[in-house]
Amino acid sequence: MSAMHEQRVDTVRRNLARRDLEQMLVCDPRSxxxxxxxxxxxxxxxxxxxxxxxxxxTLVLNALFTAPDDAACAxxxxxxxxxxxxLVEELCNADAPLGCDKNxxxxxxxxxxxxxxxxxxxLASDAVDDARAHKDAAEQDFMRAASATNDAAMGRFRQLxxxxxxxxxxxxxxxGIYRELGAQGHSFTPxxxxxxxxxxxxxxxDDTPLAPGDVVLFDVGCRQDEYCSxxxxxxxxxxxxxxQREVHDTVRxxxxxxxxxxxxxxxxxxxxxxxxxxxxxxGYGPYFTHRLxxxxxxxxxxxxxxxxxxxxxxxxxxxxSIEPGIYLPGEFGVRIEDLVLVTEDGCECSTATxxxxxxxxxxxxxxxxxxxxxxxxxxxxxxxxxxxxxxxSFPRMSPSPKKSPTTxxxxxxxxxxxxxxxxxAATTSLSSSSLSSRPVAFLMAAPGSMPKFLSCSGxxxxxxxxxxxxxxxxxxxxxxARLPASTIx
Numbered sequence: 001m002s003a004m005h006e007q008r009v010d011t012v013r014r015n016l017a018r019r020d021l022e023q024m025l026v027c028d029p030r031s032x033x034x035x036x037x038x039x040x041x042x043x044x045x046x047x048x049x050x051x052x053x054x055x056x057x058t059l060v061l062n063a064l065f066t067a068p069d070d071a072a073c074a075x076x077x078x079x080x081x082x083x084x085x086x087l088v089e090e091l092c093n094a095d096a097p098l099g100c101d102k103n104x105x106x107x108x109x110x111x112x113x114x115x116x117x118x119x120x121x122x123l124a125s126d127a128v129d130d131a132r133a134h135k136d137a138a139e140q141d142f143m144r145a146a147s148a149t150n151d152a153a154m155g156r157f158r159q160l161x162x163x164x165x166x167x168x169x170x171x172x173x174x175x176g177i178y179r180e181l182g183a184q185g186h187s188f189t190p191x192x193x194x195x196x197x198x199x200x201x202x203x204x205x206d207d208t209p210l211a212p213g214d215v216v217l218f219d220v221g222c223r224q225d226e227y228c229s230x231x232x233x234x235x236x237x238x239x240x241x242x243x244q245r246e247v248h249d250t251v252r253x254x255x256x257x258x259x260x261x262x263x264x265x266x267x268x269x270x271x272x273x274x275x276x277x278x279x280x281x282x283g284y285g286p287y288f289t290h291r292l293x294x295x296x297x298x299x300x301x302x303x304x305x306x307x308x309x310x311x312x313x314x315x316x317x318x319x320x321s322i323e324p325g326i327y328l329p330g331e332f333g334v335r336i337e338d339l340v341l342v343t344e345d346g347c348e349c350s351t352a353t354x355x356x357x358x359x360x361x362x363x364x365x366x367x368x369x370x371x372x373x374x375x376x377x378x379x380x381x382x383x384x385x386x387x388x389x390x391x392x393s394f395p396r397m398s399p400s401p402k403k404s405p406t407t408x409x410x411x412x413x414x415x416x417x418x419x420x421x422x423x424x425a426a427t428t429s430l431s432s433s434s435l436s437s438r439p440v441a442f443l444m445a446a447p448g449s450m451p452k453f454l455s456c457s458g459x460x461x462x463x464x465x466x467x468x469x470x471x472x473x474x475x476x477x478x479x480x481a482r483l484p485a486s487t488i489x
Contacts, residue, residue: 002037002070002072004136004138005035005036005037005072006072008034008035008131009035009051009057009072011130011131012024012035012051012127012128012131013051013053015126015127015128015130015131016051016099016124016127019099019122019124019127020097021096021097021098021099021122021124021127022052022053022093022096023050023051023052023053023092023093023096023097023098023099023118024050024051024098024099024100024101024124024127024128025048025049025050025051025088025092025098025099025100025101025104026048026049026050026051026101026128027047027048027049027101027103027104027105027108028101028102028103028125028128029041029042029047029103030298030299031049031101031103031128031129031132032047032049032059033226033298034128034131034132034298035049035051035057035072035073035128036049036057036059036067036071036072036073037068037070037071037072038059038067038068038071038073039226040061040065040067042061042062042065045062045064045080045084046060046061046062046078046084046085046108047059047060047061047062047065048060048084048088048101048104048108049073050088050091050092052091052092052093055074056073056074057072057073057074058073058074058075058076058091059071059073059074059075059076060076060078060084060087060088060091061075061076061077061078062077062078062079062080062084063077063078063079064080076091084108085108085111085112085115085117088112088117089112089115089117092117092118093118094116094117094118094119095119096118096119097118097119097120097121097122098112098117098118098119098120098121098122099122099123099124099127100121100122100123100124100125101124101125101128102123102125103125109121125303126303129302129303129304132297132298132302133295133297133302133303133304133315133317133318134315134316134317134318135297135317135318135319135341136317139227139297140317140319140341142224142225142226142227143227143229143296143297143319143339143341143350144341144350145224145225145227146183146187146221146222146223146224146225146227146228146229147229147231147339147350147351149178149181149182149183149222149224149229150183150220150221150222150229150230150231150351151231151350151351152181153174153177153178153181153183153220153222154218154220154231154233156177156181157170157174157177157218157220158235160173161210161216161235161237162210163209163210163211163212163237164209164210165209165210166205166206166207166208166209166210167192167193167194167197167205167206167207167208167210168192168205168206168207170192170205171190171192171205174186174190174192174220178222181222182224183222183223183224184222184223184224184226185222185223186220186221186222186223187221187222187223187228187229187230187300188221188228188230188300188301189204190205190218190219190220190221191203191204191205191217191218191219191220191232192205192216192217192218193205193215193216193217193333194208194209194210194211194214194215194216194217194237195208195210195211195214195215195332196329196330196331196332198215198216198217198234198327198332198333198334199327199328199329199330199331199332199333200327200333201289201290201325201327201333201335210237211237212237212238213236213237213238213239213241214236214237214238214332215234215235215236215237215244215332215333215334216234216235216236216237217232217233217234217235217333217334217335218231218232218233218234218235219231219232219335219337220232221300226298227297227298228296228297228298228299228300229296229339229350230296230300230321230337230339231337231338231339231350231351232323232325232335232336232337233336233337234248234251234333234334234335234336236248243331244332244334246282247284247326247328247332247334248334248336250278250279250282250284250326251279251324251325251326251334251335251336252336253278254274254275254276254278254279254288254324255275255322255323255324255336255337255338257274257275257277257278258271258272258274258275258292258306258322258324259322259338259340259347259349260274261274262314262322262340262342262346262347263314263342263345263346263347264313264314264315264316264342264344264345265313265314266313266314267310267311267312267313267314268304268305268306268307268310268311268312268313268314269307269308269309269310269311271292271293271306271314271322272291272292272293272306272307272308272310273308275292275322275324276288276292276308276324278324279324279326284326287326287327287328288324288325288326288327289325289327290325291305291306291307291308292306292307292322292323292324293305293306293320293321293322293323293337294306294320294321295318295319295320296319296320296321296339297319304318304320306320306321306322314342315342316342316343316344317341317342318341318342319339319340319341319342319350320339320340321337321338321339321340322337322338322339322340323335323336323337323338324336338350338351339351
C-alpha cells in the first residue's frame with residue numbers, strides 16, 4: 001500500500017473509532033478510488049471495500065472488472081454465478097457492528113442483515129466523507145489545474161454564441177473544447193441557458209435560439225486527472241438593461257461577501273448568510289432559491305453543503321463552491337459561481353477571471369459573426385490558446401449583424417468516416433469549386449440543418465448524406481467559410 005493511501009485508510013479508521021466502529025463496507029466508487037486508487041463503475045453488480053482494524057482493505061468486485069496492479073488493497077473476485085455477499089460475510093466480524101456506506105443498495109444490505117453478517121449496521125459514510133473533504137497538497141494542485149482549464153474553456157465557450165444559435169447547439173460543442181484543453185470531459189451535464197430559461201437553476205439545454213438582449217448563463221465544469229471543476233458565469237447578449245445590471249451586480253456582491261468571510265473556524269451557515277443578506281437587502285431574497293454551495297473533489301457534488309442547515313466550521317484544505325443566484329420567472333436569471341480553497345488564514349479562489357458589473361467600453365466588444373468565425377478558425381491553427389482579457393464591466397456579448405444572402409457553412413475533416421447502412425441520400429449537393437481537390441471526407445454543418453457527410457474526390461462531390469447521429473473516432477475543425485447561397489441547392 002502506498003503511503004498516501006495508507007494515510008487515507010488510517011484516517012477513516014480513526015473516524016470510525018470515534019463512532020465506536022472498527023469495520024466498514026465502502027461501496028461508493030469514488031470513495032473506493034480515493035482509498036485504493038482503483039476506480040470501477042459496477043453498474044447493477046456488487047462492489048465493496050471491506051475495512052477492518054488490522055488487515056489490508058479488501059476489494060470485492062466482479063471478475064468482469066479489474067483493479068490496477070498497484071491498487072492499495074487486496075482483491076477478492078467473484079463471477080456472475082457466485083454470491084458476493086458470502087465473501088463480505090467472510091471478511092466481516094459477525095460479533096461487531098458494521099459501518100455502511102450511503103451507496104450500499106438495499107438489495108445487498110437487507111440480505112447481509114438477514115444473514116447476521118454483523119452485530120449491527122450503522123450508516124457511517126461520514127467516516128470517509130470527512131477524510132475526502134480535507135484535500136491534501138496533491139489534490140489541491142489537481143483541483144487548481146482543473147479549474148484553470150475550466151477558466152480557459154469559458155473564454156472559448158463565448159466564441160460559440162451568436163444570434164440564432166440554440167442552447168443544444170452550444171452545449172454539444174463544449175466537451176470537444178475541454179478535450180482540446182487537456183481535460184477528460186465534463187464533470188457534470190453542462191447547463192446552457194438563454195433568456196427566460198436562465199431563471200431555471202437546473203435548466204437542461206434545448207432548442208431555444210439566442211436573441212439580442214438575452215441573458216446567457218453557462219454552468220460548466222470539466223474532469224481532469226480525475227478531479228472536478230465547476231464554474232458559472234452569466235452574460236448579456238447585447239446591451240444589458242438597467243434591471244439586468246442591477247441583478248448581476250447584486251449577485252456579484254453576494255458572491256464577494258461570502259468569499260470574504262471564508263476562513264478556518266467560520267461556520268458554513270454563516271457563509272451562506274453573508275451572501276443571502278446581500279440579496280435580501282436588495283429585495284430579491286425570495287428569488288434566491290437554493291443553497292449557497294457544495295463541496296467538490298473526485299465528485300462534483302460531495303457531502304457537506306454551504307447552507308443555513310450546516311453549522312459545522314470550515315477547515316483548512318476544504319474546497320467548495322460559492323454560487324449565489326437570483327432567478328426571476330419569465331424574465332431571466334443570474335448566477336455567479338466560484339470554487340474556494342480554505343487556507344490557514346482565509347481562502348484561495350480557483351478562477352482567474354472575475355465577473356464585473358459596472359458598464360464601460362471595455363466590455364465584450366461588438367464583433368460581427370464573420371469576425372467570430374475567423375477567430376474560431378485561428379484558434380484551431382494556433383498551437384496554444386490564450387484566454388481573452390477579463391472584462392472590466394458587466395459581461396456582454398454582441399448580437400450578429402443582419403442576415404446577408406450568404407449561408408454560413410462549417411466543414412470538418414473526419415479522421416474516420418463511419419459506414420452507415422440505410423442512410424438516406426439527400427438531394428443537397430455542394431459546388432466542388434468550394435472544396436479542395438484532395439480526396440477527403442467532410443462533415444458539413446449549416447445553421448438550422450442536420451449535420452451531413454460529404455465525400456469529395458477530384459472535381460466531383462458526392463451527395464450529402466443525412467446523419468442525425470455521428471460516430472467517429474475524432475473530428476477536427478478544418479475550415480470555417482461563408483459561401484454564396486447559390487452554391488447550395
